[in-house]
Amino acid sequence: MIEVVRKGISDTIQDAGRFGYQHQGINPNGAMDLVAMRVANALVGNNLEEAVIELCHPASTFKFETASLIAISGADFSPRLNGKKISINQPVCIPVGSELKFSKPLWGTFAYLAIHKGFELNTWLGSKSTNVKAGVGGLDGRTLKKSDVLPLRFSMADAQEVTVFPWRANVSEFYPSLEYIRCIKGNEFDWMNRRSQIDFQKKSFTISPQSDRMGYRLHGPSMKRSHKEELLSTAVTFGTIQLLPNGELIVLMADHQTTGGYPRVAHVISDDRSRLVQHKPNDKINFKFISLAEAEELFCSQQQRIHQLASGCRHKLLEHFNMK
Amino acid sequence: MEIAIFWNRMRIPDNHHIYPVGDHALTVTFGNDMDPQLNQYVLALANELAKEPKWYLDVIPSYSTLSIVYDPVVIRKLKTTSAFEWVRAKVTETIKSSLIKLEVKSRTITIPVCYDPSVAPDIKRLAAEKKISVEKVIELHTRQTYCVYLLGFLPGFAYMGKVDDRIVMPRLDKPRARVPVGSVGIAGNQTGIYPLESPGGWNLIGKTPVKLFDASLPDPVFFRPGDKVKFKSISMEEFETFDQNTMQMVLS
Structure with a gap:
């Protein structure tokens, strides 16, 4: 124990x-x-x-x-x-x-x-x-x-x-030093006005100290809505970026609720979740859209590399304990 | 509590739309309305998917949308180049292959609620703003039979609707840091009960002694989507002497 x-x-x-x-x-x-x-x-x-x-x-x-x-x-x-x-x-x-x-x-x-x-x-x-x-x-x-x-x-x-x-x-390949966090578009991305849609992709956001396992709040340009319809509660996932009523964004994390009613402007791709999670309050991040096909491809390749690493480790351990 | 089980043959309409929710989930939407009919389609599709061998991680019904969470690595092993396209095709096929024989297990549950202002911190304000008496708020809240559209927000939190127009009330501007377990609230035209103590922004108009979440039970959550719910006004004394076992007995 x-x-x-x-x-x-x-x-x-x-x-x-x-x-x-x-x-x-x-x-x-x-x-x-x-x-x-x-x-x-x-x-x-x-x-x-x-x-x-x-x-x-x-x-x-x-x-x-x-x-x-x-x-x-x-x-x-x-x-x-x-x-x-x-x-x-x-x-x-x-x-x-x-x-x-x-x-x-x-x-x-x-x-x-x-x-x-x-x-x-x-x-x-x-x-x-x-x-x-x-x-x-x-x-x-x-x-x-x-x-x-x-x-x-x-x-x-x-x-x-x-x-x-x-x-x-060697874990460096799992945390590549890219200048942006990759996302795919959320279903309500165009509920933001043109200006905010551009800002999302061009401006930097700062991770707020008010961040935890539920979500990372972001400070940055205030996001404005052009579409005012209320979204009925619907599913969100780890990585969903919601637009809060005060114009701020929040990236939902492991302790996220199962459903939410705020517009989902984007979703961080699974391959970039770990890299984002390891950021600290006051770190600056930028977002970049990629295609769903690319996102899937990146995640599958990440998982494959983890499995390769695991079989390498298993082999090393077996070798070590047999030698003894 | 009555349990009415009936079979209903329905065709899930073709005018749905499917979109990705990130790279490991998708949503089937039948609209953006709080409409029992749309919710029936959602639950029917969830039922159908539950019958198959499980290829997904989660199926999450909401008001008028059904979301499916999957592992792209697992799906891609099914010899497909796009996990999203595979899941979309699967869902579309399930919808098309209906006429679905839909089993609607509709339970009608009566939940005792104490509306005493000592456990209902927002009831007087709500009554005042709506220019009606507290008694009228209670009457309007208990008169209706509500539909459980979905569970979300907290383990076992049931979103129910719709409340009478005369007691519709937007969420608090500043959510409370601590809402006691069992609190009954109103948010917009929805009503719900906090199954756990939690921060929350709903207007609190009462409190139920019924335990809605119990981690020690094999099925820890009391409500199910599709349940019909009625509220019954009880006194403070009845609230305090409520025996949880009577509720469990009725349920089993």
């Missing part, structure tokens, strides 16, 4: 999300950065959809009462193991009594801690993801707090010392 010895600001258990219940108003939740969640799982040889701990800065400090194989991916909060710096995107074998602590945020917003074989937690409606609003899933449906104990499914019985494995996942 691992124990939370110091509470983080908002750490939760998340997996790939709870699908199949949105018709009941139950939203999927799940990891904000699904790529990083899968990479962390891949590095420790897990099923890619296994539940992990999603960490925000300042993150919790953990004490391992069980020797474990762990990996951290996504944001880099300068993890330290027993005071010694360790790298992210690299599997690490740790003995009983180890303390994992995070310090300076170097990059990103959400980090993921995966542990070989995962946590021994109940699922709710087929998922371990935490739904804080409904108080279900994860650990008692809430963020982690001091003295929480998370039972683990597996113990690396013979781990005597910290072993950093000599390979690392």
